[in-house]
Amino acid sequence: MAPTEHQLSDTLLDRLPDGWEASAPDSGDAPEIAALLRRHEHRGRGWAGSGEDDVLIEVSARGYITRENVILRDAEGELRGWASAHDRAAGRMLLVVVVDPRLDEADRETSDRVAGVLFGWADEAARRVGQERGLDVQQIDSGAFADDQRQHGWLEQAGFTKVRTWWQMSRPVTPEEASLDEGDDYGPREGVTIRLVERQGTGMPSEEDLRIVHDVLESAFEDHFNSHEETFDEFVSRLREDPGHRWDHWWIAEVDGEDGTAEPAGALVAAVIDGEDGRPVGSYVEYIGVLANARGRGVAKSLLATVIGDAARRGRDRVGLEVDADSPTGADGLYTSMGWATRYVTQSWHKDVPVA
Template identity: 60%
Template sequence: MSTDESRFESDPDEIVGEPGLPSGWLIEAPDPSDRFTLARLTQLLRDHERSGRGWAASGVDDVLVEVSEAGLRTRENVVVRDRDGTIQAWGSVHDRAGGRMLFLHIVSRELPEGLGRSCSDVLVEWAVGQAQAVGGARGLDVQQIDTGAFADDDRQHRWLAAAGFSKVRTWWQMSRPVTPAEADLVPSTELWETDKARFRTVRRAGDGMPDDDDLRGVHDVLEGAFVDHFNSWEETFEEFLHRLREDPGHRWDHWWLAEVDLGDGNGATAVGALIGTVSEASGGPDGSYVSYLGVLETARGRGVAKGLLHTIIADAASRDRDRVGLEVDADSSTGADGLYVAMGWKTKYVTQSWHREVTVEA
């Protein structure tokens, strides 16, 4: 199948049988061009965040990542409407990589337990059908559904467990304050060196776009650095680039490479990579976010990770941002969290990964 074609089933009626909803309720694909739909999905997402962690941060741009026409090559969406036409639940699936399908699962906080659970069950049934579709298109025997929950969201935990999901991982969502003086933490965020490594932004081609070799270098480093990490699935360069560019906070000048001479006769070799994004705020300073940080095993112990982190901190300070966020695998035995804590990061809230394995029927 061409990578330009969706692997999902676009008609929810082909997947969901008798949905078990009240008379007059229906399931359908949302219309991303309808401003009322976008406003309602944004409200549901923000209510979900407030209930799970105490505050909301997402906006309409985050919803558009899931439902816009640009994203539908790798995503599919469904909504549940009540008899008045109000959207009460929203599901989104993302063909993230071969074998891994992400599932966004949101039910209105205003619904009573029984009705909310019915909406949740419909979303799960639809997601399982989509797992069958995408897994079959990829020629897989088993397709993983990967969904998340806030650590304090007991309702979400209860419904996921009842639907056959298992909690498999815990993640610390950490943040570090940034001061204006830290703009001088490194000589230049575009290029600086130590006696062990060189740090630089990805090069630009003549048309102003990033150099393709550098982008492939970032992809190769991250694929190699995470090959043995939890739930790591191989992602093609095209899939990787398409997904990262969808992020509302994406900026090409927030991509860095670290190079080291490994003494193998090849000169400076890309061994570390950091992809940052902008965390926009309403009514206050923006922040930066470490979306990815990876160092190849052959280059660990040379200060590469610390150097990349110093670079994004200095970059954030130079842009008048007040924080840098990142996610840490709380269940990992690598001890990476020790570096982050030593450099000033603190846990702001906690999330979980929940998985269900779906056998793909012939």
């Protein structure tokens, strides 16, 4: 979709307050959108963590390959609302809806109206995405901070149902952890080898290793909540878009097979996260997965020890990750035992939109 097209139907345009305008943003709007997003985060979580680079993923020319966006400006031209729809995988569309919290101070009725327009746009985007995918039903997956009652109310009004709770966890890292050994409490486990994905002469990673990571993660998560199969190209392209992406943050875990050769057993993909208030940057675990036949052998603990040690060697002060609070696997027990603690809580809200 071209960035100049907002694809807001006439019905939704008629619901906007007098003098308001809708448009599709481009990279030039990123500073204003980032400021809007930070106000939203301050209200819903108590502090802001997003920056302009995060918004550019959504509204850059490259982002529009898999995303649609719309922004709403009031009669004075001030940015008041933003929605982004990301065709993440077949059957799953991620949705971000942000309404300026300052509207509530002047006119809650207007903020409710703006939210209704943005969620209505999301339904229309879901039908377009579903048609392109050849689906009968398109799922919309949207998130909210656990304490953001305003967002919860809008999601319910738009027909969404809360389906999951997520703990956003963080662990401090000390310089002494730069050389974790097998004998350490948090060190790698005996019989498990962790290696970075191989790099070619050009500096690009080996496609064979990237496919190993993709295959391991797809297999490890196939029975997890709301798992939707993602093609190799979708997976790699999406992660490369992340401003925190680094090829030297992709690891493969191997164990000895029955014939004595090393076999892939797990994988971890991490990213760089910006510091807050001048603090050093941290690392963030985007994915960690272990194959079913390798569980119980310390593979996950070895991968986590690797990312902790890597962060310490780079002078970072923490490692973050997300864990499913409703998962029956008990993964949170491992994270807690290794020093992670919940920093804040988020929720997933879903809606199924008929495509026809």
